Amino acid sequence: MSILIGFVCLLLSGFLFALPSPRKQPNLFLAGFLALTAIELTVWLWGASDYIWTWQSTIWLALGKLQMPVFFFFFVASCYSDFRLRMIDLVHGIPFALTLLVNWPGLGSFGFLGDLLAPGGRVSWITSQLIYFGYLTAILLLLWRFRRRFQQQHSGARSEVLLWLTQLAAASLFARLVILSRDLLADTVAGWAVPSLQIFGALLALGITSWIALKSLLQPHLFRDVDRRLLRLPIAGQPVGSSQLESLRVRVESEQVYLDPDLNLERLAFLVAMTPREVSELLNQSAGMHFFDFINGYRVRHAQDLLERYPQHTILQILTDSGFNSKSSFNTAFKKQTGMTPSAYRSKLTSR
Numbered sequence: 449m450s451i452l453i454g455f456v457c458l459l460l461s462g463f464l465f466a467l468p469s470p471r472k473q474p475n476l477f478l479a480g481f482l483a484l485t486a487i488e489l490t491v492w493l494w495g496a497s498d499y500i501w502t503w504q505s506t507i508w509l510a511l512g513k514l515q516m517p518v519f520f521f522f523f524v525a526s527c528y529s530d531f532r533l534r535m536i537d538l539v540h541g542i543p544f545a546l547t548l549l550v551n552w553p554g555l556g557s558f559g560f561l562g563d564l565l566a567p568g569g570r571v572s573w574i575t576s577q578l579i580y581f582g583y584l585t586a587i588l589l590l591l592w593r594f595r596r597r598f599q600q601q602h603s604g605a606r607s608e609v610l611l612w613l614t615q616l617a618a619a620s621l622f623a624r625l626v627i628l629s630r631d632l633l634a635d636t637v638a639g640w641a642v643p644s645l646q647i648f649g650a651l652l653a654l655g656i657t658s659w660i661a662l663k664s665l666l667q668p669h670l671f672r673d674v675d676r677r678l679l680r681l682p683i684a685g686q687p688v689g690s691s692q693l694e695s696l697r698v699r700v701e702s703e704q705v706y707l708d709p710d711l712n713l714e715r716l717a718f719l720v721a722m723t724p725r726e727v728s729e730l731l732n733q734s735a736g737m738h739f740f741d742f743i744n745g746y747r748v749r750h751a752q753d754l755l756e757r758y759p760q761h762t763i764l765q766i767l768t769d770s771g772f773n774s775k776s777s778f779n780t781a782f783k784k785q786t787g788m789t790p791s792a793y794r795s796k797l798t799s800r
């Protein structure tokens with residue numbers, strides 16, 4: 449069963465690593481966590497070996513200390529699209545480095561630190577539990593804060609990504625509680641239940657990895673796409689930056705989306721990670737105009753520039769190159785913006 453679970457973990461890890469996706473960073477963290485889980489499962493296969501506490505087992509034990517940090521970073525990267533690892537995040541690798549140092553064959557005793565990180569001891573077991581539940585608490589707080597902020601930004605909305613993350617955290621907690629119960633009952637009168645809990649824990653691990661595999665098949669967008677609404681929420685504690693209207697203007701101007709004659713409110717909202725209603729309200733309240741007036745303003749200014757630079761081009765060519773799809777809409781928007789028709793504007797330019 450451990451071979452099967454490890455195989456599924458490695459298969460999923462390879463899939464997530466190779467999958468082309470805008471949300472590459474959280475996929476890499478999840479792939480790393482699954483690979484570390486597969487490595488941990490191998491101890492069931494060679495745990496009875498005479499080489500159990502050689503350098504190989506030391507590396508195995510140290511890699512286990514990276515599981516929860518990598519799992520935690522998967523949640524952070526999934527919630528905040530602009531998350532990037534920083535030098536300060538190296539502190540999460542301290543247990544890994546200390547475990548290597550303390551348990552490497554031939555390096556001798558390290559006193560209390562050695563007891564804390566040495567394999568098999570009660571202190572080491574307690575330390576492992578504290579690390580796990582410490583990181584899981586941080587994950588649950590992260591999801592709670594983010595869900596509250598998401599609901600404030602998008603009242604009544606639901607994010608499938610947040611739902612998936614919550615389910616994954618709950619599954620991890622349940623599996624850990626099963627293993628914890630097994631360990632606590634091992635030296636008690638209820639020790640007869642340990643083999644059953646061991647089998648149930650293994651089946652549960654297989655079920656969770658199979659569930660993740662099914663998620664990747666039935667809901668591939670969870671691994672391929674970004675919930676566009678999450679892009680609007682900065683990492684907690686970081687400044688938001690310029691106003692939403694200014695951010696909208698920068699996006700429209702830098703990408704010249706107004707040149708697309710098929711541009712509509714829904715498409716613009718998707719590009720700036722907002723809902724159509726939010727974009728409409730933002731333009732009405734902050735800019736004092738409707739969507740088409742806002743976009744046609746850019747189109748008219750672009751047409752003015754083309755009229756000045758290319759006097760040999762026809763009016764029809766100018767309106768097409770500026771994002772308009774009819775002469776009537778072009779004339780109406782141009783006159784509303786400049787007070788004259790495009791032909792009159794061109795005549796004024798030639799008479800200078």
